[in-house]
Amino acid sequence: MSDALKIGIAGLGTVGASLARILQDRSEKLAVTCGRPITITAVSARDRTRDRGIDLTDITWYDDPIELAAKADIDVFVELMGGAGDPADNAVRAALSRGLHVVTANKALLARHGVALAALAEEKGALLNFEAAVAGGIPVIKALRESLTGNTVSRIYGIMNGTCNYILTKMEKEGLSFADCLKEAQRLGYAEADPAFDIEGNDTAHKLAILTTLAFGSEIAADDIYLEGITNISIEDIHAAADLGYRIKLLGVAQRTESGIEQRVHPTMVPLDSVIAQVDGVTNAVAIEADILGELLMVGPGAGGNATASAVLGDIADIAKSRPGAQQVPALGRPAAKLAPYQRAQIQSHEGGYFIRMTVEDRAGVFASIAARMAENRISLESIVQRPKHHVEAAEPKTIILVTHATMEDAVRKAVAAIKGEGYLIGEPQVIRIERPKTA
Amino acid sequence: MSDALKIGIAGLGTVGASLARILQDRSEKLAVTCGRPITITAVSARDRTRDRGIDLTDITWYDDPIELAAKADIDVFVELMGGAGDPADNAVRAALSRGLHVVTANKALLARHGVALAALAEEKGALLNFEAAVAGGIPVIKALRESLTGNTVSRIYGIMNGTCNYILTKMEKEGLSFADCLKEAQRLGYAEADPAFDIEGNDTAHKLAILTTLAFGSEIAADDIYLEGITNISIEDIHAAADLGYRIKLLGVAQRTESGIEQRVHPTMVPLDSVIAQVDGVTNAVAIEADILGELLMVGPGAGGNATASAVLGDIADIAKSRPGAQQVPALGRPAAKLAPYQRAQIQSHEGGYFIRMTVEDRAGVFASIAARMAENRISLESIVQRPKHHVEAAEPKTIILVTHATMEDAVRKAVAAIKGEGYLIGEPQVIRIERPKTA
Structure with a gap:
């Protein structure tokens, strides 16, 4: 059996504590599956005295997670503190700078600094794994x-x-x-x-x-x-x-x-x-x-200490199963330098179906006016439902619901603005986009 | 950029041809993602003359897939012929014996010889990947x-x-x-x-x-x-x-x-x-x-040339992204020698809910008799539906449907056998097991 994979965990909240317990409780099984033991050699958390059900014998405690990342005797730095700023950001950078692999569940950090961190990981030949950062236990x-x-x-x-x-x-x-x-x-x-x-x-x-x-x-x-x-x-x-x-x-x-x-x-x-x-x-x-x-x-x-810990563990196991420095999977799917600049498509040009719910005064011509504003903006309607808001009574406000065929957001906004200008709307109209799965 | 990953494909049916076209059409994109080019250097199929939309220039054609596996200048042997017997079995063994990585979509082969092949792959330090063998494009x-x-x-x-x-x-x-x-x-x-x-x-x-x-x-x-x-x-x-x-x-x-x-x-x-x-x-x-x-x-x-080819391609890409001999993922999740012997739980001891549909003669006491046979076998019922088979007419056969709470298969079989012995059943009863997802 190969040498143990030494890991340091920064952050012992729900996910971190759950991960540490699993690593300790299942160490034999994990060693068989991964071909070598996975050992926690360092941890960092705010409160040293809390009982988290973890055996801290032979584990070095760091008050400062950045110090752990920079100095501990580890192969993998596991960041479970959260937050886009410090200390998470600097701790991850410190670890990657040493060529350590990093596993993190920190979506905010990646959303903010993901490209820079991926570039640093590649430069240092380290892996940056973050399965737990999106949709918890789902391996997306x-x-x-x-x-x-x-x-x-x-x-x-x-x-x-x-x-x-x-x-x-x-x-x-x-x-x-x-x-x-x-x-x-x-x-x-x-x-x-x-x-x-x-x-x-x-x-x-x-x-x-x-x-x-x-x-x-x-x-x-x-x-x-x-x-x-x-x-x-x-x-x-x-x-x-x-x-x-x-x-x-x-x-x-x-x-x-x-x-x-x-x-x-x-x-x-x-x-x-x-x-x-x-x-x-x-x-x-x-x-x-x-x-x-x-x-x-x-x-x-999508969340929960165990489900998230399971995803983190899968990331650690991937590292354990490969020999040091062996894997070249770029963190963001392709080398950071090869990522294309993001070109934003504006929401105004979104094309899709729309649900529009309006409360209107019960007077003659309202329905015709709405239909005309839609037609002017070339919006074709899949269904139209008109019904009384509460009971069928004269002069009671009515609810009108439109479902459009695929159209442009811009057209919908113009039609709704025109309708608002007519003066018969009560309150704000509700507009909800429709999304259709391709097959299922 | 590292050296190209050289692959040989045995079997150019729907999946094989689709894979080859994708590898050729997307070679640049794949080279970026995988960190090195993936090149088809050898193929084998039954009919050399068929136009499959693949450029065969610089590709060595083998009439015998086993010869391809044993001799071609390749890093990865891709087996897409199917079938548990020859030539798939011997071709995969020949490839693994040389230490080549193998990617296969062949469920029959794995169901029959999977443990032996996994053991051979481990012995030779080769990877055996088979994402496409189960549920096509689903990465299970x-x-x-x-x-x-x-x-x-x-x-x-x-x-x-x-x-x-x-x-x-x-x-x-x-x-x-x-x-x-x-x-x-x-x-x-x-x-x-x-x-x-x-x-x-x-x-x-x-x-x-x-x-x-x-x-x-x-x-x-x-x-x-x-x-x-x-x-x-x-x-x-x-x-x-x-x-x-x-x-x-x-x-x-x-x-x-x-x-x-x-x-x-x-x-x-x-x-x-x-x-x-x-x-x-x-x-x-x-x-x-x-x-x-x-x-x-x-x-x-779960099937289709492209979906299956996508899974095969993912397996090949995993190999391309790791340096030769780098990855240690055991083919069956743990080393073949550490797999436990399979201990079969008999269907008679299955515990679950059951749907039972019977057609019975319309005579007095039938319902009571069925209920008694169920009770004797300690089967408790979630719902009971009795309705006429066609129209409500006297002496018309009736359909009785029972849904049981969780019970043992053995008890259900005994109760049904006892009911059959009573002589009022028309035709065979239908018994369908109920499966409940844990959460969703």
């Missing part, structure tokens, strides 16, 4: 980086935030408001006390930016993502979606278009009978459409 | 062999035969008989002229045997699989399943039980609202339940 990084080699990806999309999917699922199943479901998510620990990062789509955007680079070979562009969260989704939207054969999911979508690469995160209508529509609760899903392979959909746990 | 081999390292798998199951899934989907959607749907599948090229291998479950069994070994670390046991095809599934079963909230799929299932490992291939009821129930047509799906990761479901194309 490996699929894109390894399995799909040679394919041209046309679109990648997914449910990548368990908090949002939990809330949307609960709203639909129990008929509760967004606010009530958010509270329940917080009570169960699925949402943070400050939930903005999840429910406004930023978390999904970080993950999408990483997938976009792997899928399309362009530089990471986390700030060039069109972003809409789920805070405006009402139970009325969810019911209307169901009536029309759709379900609402917060999707991150990246697709190749004629004008560049579209990256967008927004509430999305998916067909009720599609596989992704069945992905409930905190579960994640990622779909990849590629020209040779076809469509691949992966569904699994 | 990589998930089990690499991503899930350290996990203990409790169950793996999937839709692994597109022909069967196409037929079952079409029966349900169009209300057609099994025979009609089979004919249509044959017309579309989804089923062979002799469809037995697909519809009787053998193809699924080969794939399941390979997954079982990767999931549970036991020797391949393709002959120890309980097998039931879909030929007996009637439109009545499909309708009854839908009424009760289920859909019928041909699943391959392997699970760890107290008495060993259960491997079974049979028509299965899955809950209508489960993700796997939405997997339609020729699409495949594989679900893995593991103790650290949780549940992972992958859905994608």
